[in-house]
Amino acid sequence: MTEEAWHEARLIPTSGISGAEEQERRATSALLAVMGIVKEFSKAVLGPLGAPAGNVETYIEVPFMLVDKRCYPDGLIRVTRGSRTWTALVEVKTGKSELETQQLENYLDIAREQGFDALITISNEIPPVAGQHPTKVDKRKMRKVELHHWSWTYLLSTAVMQKEHRGVSDPEQAWILGELIRYLEHPRSGAMELDDMGQHWVAVREAVTAGTLRATDKAAPEVVARFDALLRYASLRLGRQLGTEVLPVLSRREQAEPGLRAQSLLQGMVGQGLLSGAIRIPHAVAPISVTADLRAGRVIASLDIDAPKEGRAQTRVNWLVRQLKSAPDSVRLEAFVANARGAGATELLGKVREEPSLLIADPKRDLRSFQVAMSAPMGVKRGRGRGGFIDSVLELVDAFYAEVVQDLKAWSASPPRMREPLAVHETPSALVSTSLSSQDGPYDVDHQEDGDNAGSDAGPTTNLNAAAGFDDNGAGDNSAPGVDESGTVTRAEDDPLPSGTAPSPRCS
Numbered sequence: 001m002t003e004e005a006w007h008e009a010r011l012i013p014t015s016g017i018s019g020a021e022e023q024e025r026r027a028t029s030a031l032l033a034v035m036g037i038v039k040e041f042s043k044a045v046l047g048p049l050g051a052p053a054g055n056v057e058t059y060i061e062v063p064f065m066l067v068d069k070r071c072y073p074d075g076l077i078r079v080t081r082g083s084r085t086w087t088a089l090v091e092v093k094t095g096k097s098e099l100e101t102q103q104l105e106n107y108l109d110i111a112r113e114q115g116f117d118a119l120i121t122i123s124n125e126i127p128p129v130a131g132q133h134p135t136k137v138d139k140r141k142m143r144k145v146e147l148h149h150w151s152w153t154y155l156l157s158t159a160v161m162q163k164e165h166r167g168v169s170d171p172e173q174a175w176i177l178g179e180l181i182r183y184l185e186h187p188r189s190g191a192m193e194l195d196d197m198g199q200h201w202v203a204v205r206e207a208v209t210a211g212t213l214r215a216t217d218k219a220a221p222e223v224v225a226r227f228d229a230l231l232r233y234a235s236l237r238l239g240r241q242l243g244t245e246v247l248p249v250l251s252r253r254e255q256a257e258p259g260l261r262a263q264s265l266l267q268g269m270v271g272q273g274l275l276s277g278a279i280r281i282p283h284a285v286a287p288i289s290v291t292a293d294l295r296a297g298r299v300i301a302s303l304d305i306d307a308p309k310e311g312r313a314q315t316r317v318n319w320l321v322r323q324l325k326s327a328p329d330s331v332r333l334e335a336f337v338a339n340a341r342g343a344g345a346t347e348l349l350g351k352v353r354e355e356p357s358l359l360i361a362d363p364k365r366d367l368r369s370f371q372v373a374m375s376a377p378m379g380v381k382r383g384r385g386r387g388g389f390i391d392s393v394l395e396l397v398d399a400f401y402a403e404v405v406q407d408l409k410a411w412s413a414s415p416p417r418m419r420e421p422l423a424v425h426e427t428p429s430a431l432v433s434t435s436l437s438s439q440d441g442p443y444d445v446d447h448q449e450d451g452d453n454a455g456s457d458a459g460p461t462t463n464l465n466a467a468a469g470f471d472d473n474g475a476g477d478n479s480a481p482g483v484d485e486s487g488t489v490t491r492a493e494d495d496p497l498p499s500g501t502a503p504s505p506r507c508s
Contacts, residue, residue: 011176012183020095023190025060027183028074028092031122031155032058034180035077038173041162045155046079049088049118049148054081062089064110073107077120087116093123094152094190099135108141118146124192126151126236128228129258130247152191153233156184157240165243194233197389198226201382208273208294215270224265224275230390231277231290234397241398242281249278249287269294281401285408290397292378292389299392301400302373307335307366308411316367317356319411324349324372327404334371335359344371372408374400 012030017023035042036058043053057078064071075090089107093099099121107119125134133149159181168174184191200219207213213220231248239246254261268274273295278287286303293300307316317335324331329350336344347358360367376399379392 010182011179014183014186014188017188017190020097020190023094023188024074024092024097027094027152027190028090028122029060030180030183031092032060032075032077032090034176038162038168038177040166040168040173041159041177042079044158044162044166045150046077049120049146051077051079051086051088051117052081052084054079054084064114066106066110066113071106071110073110086118087114088118088120088148089116091119091121093121093125095124095192097123098125099123101135101137104135104137104147105141108137108145108147111145112141116145118148120148120150122150122152122155124152124190124194125149126153126194126229126232128225128232128248128261129250129255130232132258151236152184153193153236156181156191157236159184160240161243193237194230194390195384196226197230197382198222199382201226201389202380204269205294205380208269213270215266220266220269221262224262224269227265227275227292228261228277230393231279234290234394235279237394238279238281238397238401244282246279246281249280279397281405284401284405285410288397288400288405290393292393294378297378297380298375299378299396300373300375301396302371303405303408304369304371305408306369306411309413313360313363313365313367314356317352317359320370320372321349321353321356323408324404326407327372328374329353330374331404332373332375333359334373335361335367336369336371337362337365338368340365340368372404374404 012026017026035045036056039056042056046056047053057080059076059078060074061072062076064073073089074092077088077090079086089111091099091104091107104119104121111117111119121133121135123134127134127149133147135149137147159177162168163174163177163181168177183189200222204213204217204219204223207217228248235246235248250261254264265275265277268276274291274293276289276291278289280287285305289300289302291300291302292298305320308319311319320333327349329348331349332346333349333352334344334346345359345361352358374396376392376396379387379389381388384390
């Protein structure tokens with residue numbers, strides 16, 4: 001027997017799982033045990049639910065009586081801090097098993113009778129909106145008990161983020177959390193990632209291509225919900241790699257009324273054959289828009305970025321191109337001008353690198369913004385793997401972020417600079433006033449001789465020609481800088497005026 005066939009001993013083994021019930025029990029016990037040990041991880045997942053940061057106790061298959069029958073929730077979590085206690089029941093599903101409405105309502109009744117705070121459900125179902133529950137239950141049963149849902153993907157992403165990016169203070173606890181991650185990533189654990197667009201995906205996609213899909217088709221809402229779940233899954237997956245929280249972009253109305261988002265997606269799919277959404281990465285220059293064009297068979301990832309507010313049009317194009325040094329030539333750029341509607345000048349990045357003016361339709365008009373887009377063939381299969389729709393979306397999002405988004409920075413104006421102090425030549429003592437103003441230029445003052453008009457309000461008169469370096473006839477003065485016989489400060493021809501100072505017009 002060779003060592004290749006040996007199974008390495010693990011704290012949480014995947015060997016010996018003999019069915020859905022065993023899979024469910026082992027996943028529940030492993031997760032709750034690690035939550036009771038690794039304080040940082042339990043705080044990360046329980047804190048958003050309102051649990052205090054205290055001592056965590058966990059139990060599995062706790063029996064309760066409901067009327068005349070005995071019920072066994074999969075788990076129970078109790079957090080204690082001082083005199084405060086927070087308790088939640090836990091219901092777990094693995095594999096393709098889905099949560100059941102009647103079972104959840106029974107557990108909500110038990111939690112209410114026992115004075116518990118919440119019911120937490122865990123399954124592979126990914127709701128399209130964070131905080132939304134994938135199972136419909138009677139809202140009256142949630143008046144005193146909160147209902148929360150964790151997908152296995154969310155738990156895995158949070159565990160990876162905590163261990164690899166945020167950190168675990170105790171090395172042994174970090175190793176234990178790593179064992180949970182290893183277990184959840186194993187195919188036999190039952191903690192699957194999103195791997196199916198649903199049984200109606202192919203039929204709906206073909207109906208969109210043929211132009212026969214109607215908004216009243218019963219299969220359409222399922223596909224819309226699966227697409228939003230895919231965006232949520234793509235956000236969790238990307239956030240796990242980046243070590244930050246990535247979320248789908250939703251308006252306030254869509255967050256308050258999830259039905260509006262589903263209705264909008266359905267209208268877009270029926271009318272234009274498009275499924276679209278966006279995800280936001282912290283500190284990225286803009287959200288990433290993701291669009292699946294079912295009729296064209298393409299997936300597009302794009303973002304909009306404001307153009308610089310200064311410089312010529314070509315300078316603004318070059319500013320963008322310089323930042324896209326790692327992007328492939330196939331990236332599509334579109335430039336939009338100020339105060340204009342409709343499409344702008346469009347070209348591929350490879351050609352714009354050679355000729356930036358291809359994005360400039362009118363040099364006299366200011367460029368307002370750019371759109372940067374990358375596209376790829378759309379997978380048609382409902383499942384994962386080569387030719388699958390899910391993989392085509394995930395691969396494009398990853399590539400677009402790695403090759404385009406992470407290198408882009410927003411333009412910011414340079415701060416104003418201090419004005420250089422003007423060089424003032426030594427002046428004769430006969431000047432009436434030697435005080436300088438911030439508005440004084442390098443021109444000179446004619447001196448009044450023999451006390452003419454001394455003390456008058458008029459003050460010294462200004463020789464504008466001498467100030468600009470011209471004689472009385474407008475000709476250039478080639479003399480060296482200094483004071484001439486009349487007491488006027490003169491300037492050599494190669495002694496330039498300060499920056500931003502134009503020659504003054506001649507005074508009549």
